[in-house]
Each structure stands twice: as C-alpha cells, then as structure tokens.
Amino acid sequence: MISVVIPVHNAAACLGRCLGALKTSTYQDFECVVVDDGSTDDSAALAAASGARVIPTGGQRGPAYARNRGVEACNGEIILFVDADVMVQPGTLTQAAKAFEENPALDALIGSYDEDPAEPNFLSQYKNLMHCFVHQRGKRRASTFWTGCGAIRRCVFEKFGGFDEAYVRPSIEDIELGARLVRAGRTIELEPTLMVKHLKRWTLSGLLTSDIRDRAIPWTVLMLRERNIPNDLNVQSSQRISVALTYLALMLAPFCWPAAAVSLLIAIALNHRFYRFLARKRGWWFAIRGVPLHLVYFLYSGASFVVGCVKALKA
Numbered sequence: 001m002i003s004v005v006i007p008v009h010n011a012a013a014c015l016g017r018c019l020g021a022l023k024t025s026t027y028q029d030f031e032c033v034v035v036d037d038g039s040t041d042d043s044a045a046l047a048a049a050s051g052a053r054v055i056p057t058g059g060q061r062g063p064a065y066a067r068n069r070g071v072e073a074c075n076g077e078i079i080l081f082v083d084a085d086v087m088v089q090p091g092t093l094t095q096a097a098k099a100f101e102e103n104p105a106l107d108a109l110i111g112s113y114d115e116d117p118a119e120p121n122f123l124s125q126y127k128n129l130m131h132c133f134v135h136q137r138g139k140r141r142a143s144t145f146w147t148g149c150g151a152i153r154r155c156v157f158e159k160f161g162g163f164d165e166a167y168v169r170p171s172i173e174d175i176e177l178g179a180r181l182v183r184a185g186r187t188i189e190l191e192p193t194l195m196v197k198h199l200k201r202w203t204l205s206g207l208l209t210s211d212i213r214d215r216a217i218p219w220t221v222l223m224l225r226e227r228n229i230p231n232d233l234n235v236q237s238s239q240r241i242s243v244a245l246t247y248l249a250l251m252l253a254p255f256c257w258p259a260a261a262v263s264l265l266i267a268i269a270l271n272h273r274f275y276r277f278l279a280r281k282r283g284w285w286f287a288i289r290g291v292p293l294h295l296v297y298f299l300y301s302g303a304s305f306v307v308g309c310v311k312a313l314k315a
Contacts, residue, residue, distance in 0.1 A: 002093055003028040003076030003154070007066035009037040011084040012046050014199040018084050019050040021197075027093035030080075033073055035066040043084075064163035064173035067147065071157060079154050081147040082172075087118075087197040088149070095194055096151045107186040108145055108152040108178075111194030112136055115281055119201040125282060126290050127202045132233050133277050135190065142190040143230035145178030149196040156186065171214045172222060180225050211297070219249025221315065229306050239298075242267045242303075246298040267295065 004022060008015055015034075022032055023293050034047035038060030047054045055073050057066055071079055076099055082088060091112075112135030117128035135146075145152070160180055167173040181188055221231045231237050249263035268275070268291060275294075278287035 001076040002078045002080050002097060002151070003071075003074035004030055004032045004082055004093075005067055005074065006032070006047075006078045006082050006084055007035045007037055007063040007070065008039060008043045008047070008084040009060060009063075009066075010039045010041045012041045012043045014037075014085045015043055015046055016050070017087055017199060018082065019047065019052060021087035021089075022082075023050075024090045025088065025093045026090050027097055029097075030093055031075060033070045035162070037061060037063065037066040050131070057295040059102065062168040062169045062173075063147070063170050065165045067173075068162040068165065071154065071162060074154065077154055077226075078151055079157055080151040081149075083148050084288045085199040086148055087199065089196065092149070092194065092196060095191070099189070100151070100153065105187055105251075106153075107156045107181060108142075108150065108187060108188040109144055109194065110135075110144075110146040110151075110188065110190050111149040111196060112190075112192060113148065114195040116197065118197055118199045122286070122289065123204060123207065124200065124202040125286070126202070126278075126293060127207060128198045129278060129281060130274070131198075132195075133274050136192045137273075138190045138192075138233045140190055142188040143178070143182055143232045145181065145188055145272065147174040148198070149194060150174065150296045156181070160184070167218075170210075170216055170267035172218045175219060176222055179197060179222060179228070180257075182228075183226065188258065203298065208300065212300055216301055216304030217308045217311065220305050221312045224309065224312040224315075238270050239301075242270050243298045243302040246295055247302055250299070261276075264295070267298065291308075 032052040033055060034052040035055045036044040037057045044054050049194060055069055057069060067081060080096055097107055100106055111314060113128050113132045115132055118123050163173040164176050168229050178188060229235060245263045245267040249260040252260035271294065275287045275291060
C-alpha cells in the first residue's frame with residue numbers, strides 16, 4: 001500500500017484539483033491522508049467530502065509537523081508526500097510503486113514539476129519551468145529529498161525521525177531530511193519522468209520570500225553545517241560561477257561598463273541551455289524576458305548565501 005500524505009493550510013482553492021487528480025490514479029492500493037494544519041477555510045470539509053482521512057493538527061504548526069502526524073496515521077509501506085497545490089498524473093503512484101518494487105535498495109524517490117504549469121501569468125510560468133528544468137537535469141543519485149512529489153519507505157522515514165519540526169514554515173524540512181539520508185549512505189533517486197503539475201500562482205513578493213527567507217538562507221546554513229555543498233540542482237558549480245559573474249558585473253558597471261557587459265554575457269552563456277529550454281516551451285520572447293529575472297535570481301542568491309554564512313557563524 002502507498003499512503004499519500006498531503007499537508008494543507010487554507011488551500012481549498014486548489015485542494016479539490018489535487019484530490020481529484022488522485023482519484024484518476026491507475027494504482028488502486030493507496031490511501032489518502034490530508035493533514036489540516038489549522039485551516040480557517042473549507043479545506044478540511046473538502047478533503048473529508050472527497051473521501052480522504054482528515055487529521056487535524058489543532059492549530060497552525062507548519063508542514064513538517066503536519067507531515068509527521070500524517071505518517072503516524074498511515075498504514076502504507078510507502079509514503080508519498082504531495083503538496084496541496086500539486087496534481088499527480090494517473091500513472092504517478094504506479095510508477096513510484098514499481099520503482100520501489102524493482103529496487104529493494106531504494107530508500108526514497110523524487111520527481112519534478114511538469115513542463116505545463118497551471119497558472120498562465122509570466123512569473124508562475126517562469127518559476128515552475130525553472131524548477132522543471134533544474135530537476136530534469138539533476139543527478140539521478142539525488143542529493144536531496146523533495147515533498148512536492150517525493151516517496152520514501154515508511155521504515156526509513158521512521159528510523160530517521162521524520163521531518164525536523166523546528167521548521168515551522170514551509171522551508172527546507174525536506175532538504176534537511178535528505179541531507180540526513182545522504183550522510184547515512186541511503187539511496188535517494190531522482191526520476192525525471194515522475195512529473196506532477198504545480199498549481200501555485202506566484203507573485204513577486206511571494207517568490208522573493210520563498211526563495212530568500214525560506215529556502216536560500218536556511219539551505220546555506222544547512223550546507224555549512226553538513227560541510228557539504230553538492231554539485232547538483234541549483235547549487236551546482238555553474239550556478240555559483242554565474243552568481244560571481246553577476247556580482248562582478250555589478251561592481252564593474254560604474255567604472256568599466258564594457259567589462260561589466262562581458263561578465264554578464266559570460267553568465268548568460270553559462271545558462272544558455274535554460275534559456276533555450278524556455279524558448280522551446282514558451283517562445284523566444286518569453287525566454288528573453290526571463291534573462292533579467294534570472295540575473296536578479298543570481299543576485300539575491302548570492303546575498304542570501306552571505307546572510308546564511310553569517311547565521312551559521314553565529315549558531
């Protein structure tokens with residue numbers, strides 16, 4: 001049996017589509033546990049009406065706490081974590097079950113967002129396509145775990161104590177669990193064909209808050225604590241070089257703009273595969289508009305790394 005665990009906090013707008021997608025699954029031996037993390041909307045009632053088992057947390061405690069309570073209530077041998085704003089494909093559960101059945105040494109499995117984000121606005125398309133691109137080109141022997149669509153053997157999850165409940169916001173609780181698994185020599189695989197649809201509508205303020213406060217800064221602290229910066233996903237060496245080149249261009253601009261331009265052009269060239277990917281999916285005008293946003297991403301990623309280093313030194 002697969003137990004699908006979905007934490008939810010005021011996500012009635014998308015939870016119905018999430019649960020509806022699960023009902024189209026070709027894999028029948030599964031249960032759905034929705035953990036209501038202090039919602040004040042109709043999330044819990046919607047989940048119950050869909051046939052899911054609803055577990056209340058008694059207040060907003062964060063997704064790490066909610067997922068842990070969900071696992072405690074599960075019966076399955078495999079736990080599949082899905083976010084409330086994610087739609088699985090009909091074959092997602094079948095694919096996950098097959099992966100664990102065929103590889104007894106597999107401890108955890110992660111997938112990626114698909115190439116067709118639900119929200120049509122530019123920022124949502126860009127952000128979700130960027131995530132898709134990064135995961136589609138990540139190493140198959142993964143260096144992290146991911147709860148957007150991530151499965152793990154229940155016995156392994158319990159042995160490692162589940163998610164760190166000190167993360168009271170949606171943050172890097174999945175990455176932190178992955179770090180513990182990797183340190184212990186456990187096997188996490190990234191399967192690029194295990195794709196799900198993201199329903200989230202991104203705003204600029206939401207993106208910056210998520211990327212900087214909830215992801216980049218705590219992830220930096222974690223990597224320094226683990227003494228391991230993996231050459232994978234969005235912290236691979238080409239991304240680190242791109243950050244350095246973008247900051248070099250910023251410093252050179254007041255004194256020698258041709259040199260600054262060259263630095264930016266090198267950074268853009270390093271990421272040409274991403275821009276070509278955007279062009280293939282949404283056209284060249286979309287890709288061109290994505291370039292300055294990507295450069296801004298490098299700027300705040302670099303600043304976040306510095307802040308994370310300072311926090312790590314103070315810890």
